[in-house]
Amino acid sequence: MPNNPKIIKDGQIIDNEWLIVEDAGSSLPEGKLLVSLEIWEAQKAALIARGNIGVWLKNDQDPASLAGDLQELPIIGIDFPVFMDGRGFSIARLLRDRYSYKGEVRALGHVIRDQLCYLKRCGINAFDLDDDIDIEQAVHSLNDFTDGYQTDASQKVPLFRRRA
Amino acid sequence: MYQYDQYDHQIIRERIAQFRGQTERYLAGDLKAEEFLPLRLQNGLYVQRLAPMLRINVPYGMINSTQLRRLARITRDYDKGYAHVSTRQNFQLNWPDLADVPDILAELAEVEMHATQSSGNCIRNTTSDPFAGIAADEEIDPRPYCEVIRQWSSFHPEFAFLPRKFKIAVTGADHDRVATEVHDIGLRVIQNADDEVGFRVMVGGGLGRTPVIGSVICEFLPEKHLLTYLEAILRVYNLYGRRDNKYKARIKILVKAMGAEAFTEKVEAEWQFLKDTEATLTQEEIDRCKSFFTAPNYDVIDDEPAQARVEHLAGEHVAFQKWITRNLFPHKVSGYAAVVLSLKPTGVAPGDITDRQLDIIADLADKYSLGEARTTHDQNVVLADVKKDDLFALWEEAKAAGFATPNIGTLTDLICCPGGDFCSLANAKSIPIAEAIQRRFDDMDYVYDLGDIDLNISGCMNACGHHHIGSIGVLGVDKKGQEFYQVQLGGRSYENAAIGKVLGPAFSQADVPDVIATILNVFVENRQGDELFVDTYRRVGMAPFKERVYAK
Numbered sequence: 183m184p185n186n187p188k189i190i191k192d193g194q195i196i197d198n199e200w201l202i203v204e205d206a207g208s209s210l211p212e213g214k215l216l217v218s219l220e221i222w223e224a225q226k227a228a229l230i231a232r233g234n235i236g237v238w239l240k241n242d243q244d245p246a247s248l249a250g251d252l253q254e255l256p257i258i259g260i261d262f263p264v265f266m267d268g269r270g271f272s273i274a275r276l277l278r279d280r281y282s283y284k285g286e287v288r289a290l291g292h293v294i295r296d297q298l299c300y301l302k303r304c305g306i307n308a309f310d311l312d313d314d315i316d317i318e319q320a321v322h323s324l325n326d327f328t329d330g331y332q333t334d335a336s337q338k339v340p341l342f343r344r345r346a
Numbered sequence: 347m348y349q350y351d352q353y354d355h356q357i358i359r360e361r362i363a364q365f366r367g368q369t370e371r372y373l374a375g376d377l378k379a380e381e382f383l384p385l386r387l388q389n390g391l392y393v394q395r396l397a398p399m400l401r402i403n404v405p406y407g408m409i410n411s412t413q414l415r416r417l418a419r420i421t422r423d424y425d426k427g428y429a430h431v432s433t434r435q436n437f438q439l440n441w442p443d444l445a446d447v448p449d450i451l452a453e454l455a456e457v458e459m460h461a462t463q464s465s466g467n468c469i470r471n472t473t474s475d476p477f478a479g480i481a482a483d484e485e486i487d488p489r490p491y492c493e494v495i496r497q498w499s500s501f502h503p504e505f506a507f508l509p510r511k512f513k514i515a516v517t518g519a520d521h522d523r524v525a526t527e528v529h530d531i532g533l534r535v536i537q538n539a540d541d542e543v544g545f546r547v548m549v550g551g552g553l554g555r556t557p558v559i560g561s562v563i564c565e566f567l568p569e570k571h572l573l574t575y576l577e578a579i580l581r582v583y584n585l586y587g588r589r590d591n592k593y594k595a596r597i598k599i600l601v602k603a604m605g606a607e608a609f610t611e612k613v614e615a616e617w618q619f620l621k622d623t624e625a626t627l628t629q630e631e632i633d634r635c636k637s638f639f640t641a642p643n644y645d646v647i648d649d650e651p652a653q654a655r656v657e658h659l660a661g662e663h664v665a666f667q668k669w670i671t672r673n674l675f676p677h678k679v680s681g682y683a684a685v686v687l688s689l690k691p692t693g694v695a696p697g698d699i700t701d702r703q704l705d706i707i708a709d710l711a712d713k714y715s716l717g718e719a720r721t722t723h724d725q726n727v728v729l730a731d732v733k734k735d736d737l738f739a740l741w742e743e744a745k746a747a748g749f750a751t752p753n754i755g756t757l758t759d760l761i762c763c764p765g766g767d768f769c770s771l772a773n774a775k776s777i778p779i780a781e782a783i784q785r786r787f788d789d790m791d792y793v794y795d796l797g798d799i800d801l802n803i804s805g806c807m808n809a810c811g812h813h814h815i816g817s818i819g820v821l822g823v824d825k826k827g828q829e830f831y832q833v834q835l836g837g838r839s840y841e842n843a844a845i846g847k848v849l850g851p852a853f854s855q856a857d858v859p860d861v862i863a864t865i866l867n868v869f870v871e872n873r874q875g876d877e878l879f880v881d882t883y884r885r886v887g888m889a890p891f892k893e894r895v896y897a898k
């Protein structure tokens with residue numbers, strides 16, 4: 183998992199405050215943590231009491247597992263193990279569209295710059311990416327398209343209802 | 347035909363700018379080959395055995411004369427002066443330079459064409475009936491819905507990295523000329539008892555390694571729900587389709603594994619969240635898309651005398667008589683006919699067309715068919731709106747240009763993928779097989795007597811030549827590094843589609859024409875009356891064919 187010092191969020195490059203935690207180990211570190219679904223489910227009450235916790239999902243984990251917890255979570259991560267695997271795109275849309283999740287949705291791992299514009303439309307607003315990606319360059323690709331035909335996480339009105 | 351507005355132009359312009367940047371980064375070494383791969387595929391660019399191949403979409407087969415002339419120019423300026431019509435109604439260029447592709451795409455965009463998602467693990471060009479809008483057996487013109495799907499599927503942010511490619515076909519006619527039953531999604535536009543328009547939705551058909559006939563998952567989907575329902579199917583596929591093995595990644599495998607019923611439940615459950623959202627089609631949008639496909643102002647022509655004049659000329663010119671028997675398709679408007687220009691003369695790779703011929707088709711379309719043409723699933727070109735009184739003049743011009751081979755629907759009108767001559771995935775060549783068969787069966791009278799036969803050739807299991815649904819299918823296989831050919835019988839692409847069965851052990855290239863000849867002899871001996879090959883096969887089964895072909 184990446185855990186870069188800098189990430190892209192809402193089109194800006196900012197310091198990364200969230201540490202991804204893959205397995206529970208003996209004890210959790212200090213600070214803002216993005217924990218796996220397994221850790222979350224095992225220690226939910228304690229984690230809610232601790233605060234500063236987000237959860238990241240593997241791309242075969244159903245976001246429905248978090249449906250009841252969304253109020254507690256300022257951030258949800260989605261793992262992208264390989265960039266050709268598009269499941270995360272649908273997971274993001276489910277979080278935004280079906281579960282109306284308003285917090286940060288962060289793509290983690292192997293996404294390439296050329297996918298950012300689509301991921302943004304799917305509702306992902308932050309990116310903690312594999313190190314070999316130059317985020318200074320990548321951030322420009324967020325806006326490769328100014329409009330699209332379909333509805334998406336932020337455009338609820340399809341182009342055909344807006345055509346002049 | 348559909349015409350772009352400022353939004354369509356803007357989206358395509360932005361896409362080309364994006365791809366230009368990606369190509370530059372790749373050529374500069376700033377974008378890894380494996381990361382550039384899906385990006386170039388989704389802009390139509392393959393890297394083939396000998397050179398890149400660019401697949402240009404012809405949305406649902408519709409193309410106008412301006413576009414044809416532009417294609418001609420592109421093949422001249424950027425390629426070797428010829429193009430190829432694929433079994434998905436698209437044009438392929440075999441020799442473009444990778445660095446030129448953004449410029450080619452820009453030239454295409456000027457005439458409202460693109461190569462968007464013509465390859466890659468995404469929603470591909472939607473295919474449709476080449477006789478849409480003019481066929482007498484058509485209930486509803488599918489093209490406005492194809493355009494709705496084209497727009498929805500283009501640059502869909504959620505479905506650009508699917509487990510595998512995804513193909514949709516739409517028909518509105520009783521006779522299924524687009525093989526909807528072997529598509530990832532096959533749609534039949536229908537009208538119900540209350541005169542509402544909707545779709546019968548079939549999912550999970552496909553060819554390739556595991557050929558499957560699709561399952562109907564919705565008997566009547568009202569038209570306004572088209573996009574939300576497609577979205578539900580695609581989402582279920584994107585989330586649950588297999589990604590561990592590319593041969594098991596098509597939606598057909600998911601539908602099979604879950605069972606059609608469970609799959610349908612999953613789609614319906616997903617759809618409940620999408621149904622009636624803003625993404626639901628509006629009547630205005632349906633009407634807008636329909637407005638591009640209204641019937642042209644046909645002349646009022648009395649059919650009987652027009653037909654009599656055609657037949658009179660046919661009486662005087664045997665070749666014309668053969669041509670009107672094989673290469674016409676009935677038009678629903680009196681005094682008109684649709685003409686199929688054959689791209690299958692012997693000695694030319696099936697579906698190949700030169701720049702000069704593209705220009706000529708443009709001229710013929712302008713002169714005789716309201717400026718439009720269509721590409722077909724069996725790799726020919728249709729001029730759909732020809733006055734019967736123009737047929738003779740058109741035939742003479744088509745003949746001079748090499749398009750008038752009177753073989754449509756016959757054995758020599760075969761479907762053939764590019765195969766080992768071009769394609770890096772091939773097990774065997776396919777074009778030389780096609781040519782050997784055309785040369786062997788050069789007696790047109792014999793070929794006519796056989797009636798309609800689909801002979802389909804693929805160079806490998808990917809089945810681009812649709813060998814499974816040919817009456818006779820030929821498949822290139824690799825046997826210890828040697829090119830061999832397996833033969834299948836009894837496939838059928840139209841309604842009640844069927845997957846052919848393997849005849850037996852494969853043959854060497856040299857043996858294929860003899861094997862086909864033996865199969866045809868068995869057919870002729872067993873045939874009752876004017877029975878079609880597929881019907882004889884259904885009646886007598888594989889045994890007599892097998893016995894004779896493998897007799898010692």
Ligand code: SF4
Binds near residue numbers: 764769770772773
């Ligand atoms: S069937 Fe195989 S050989 Fe033929 S074009 Fe497709 S991938 Fe290539």
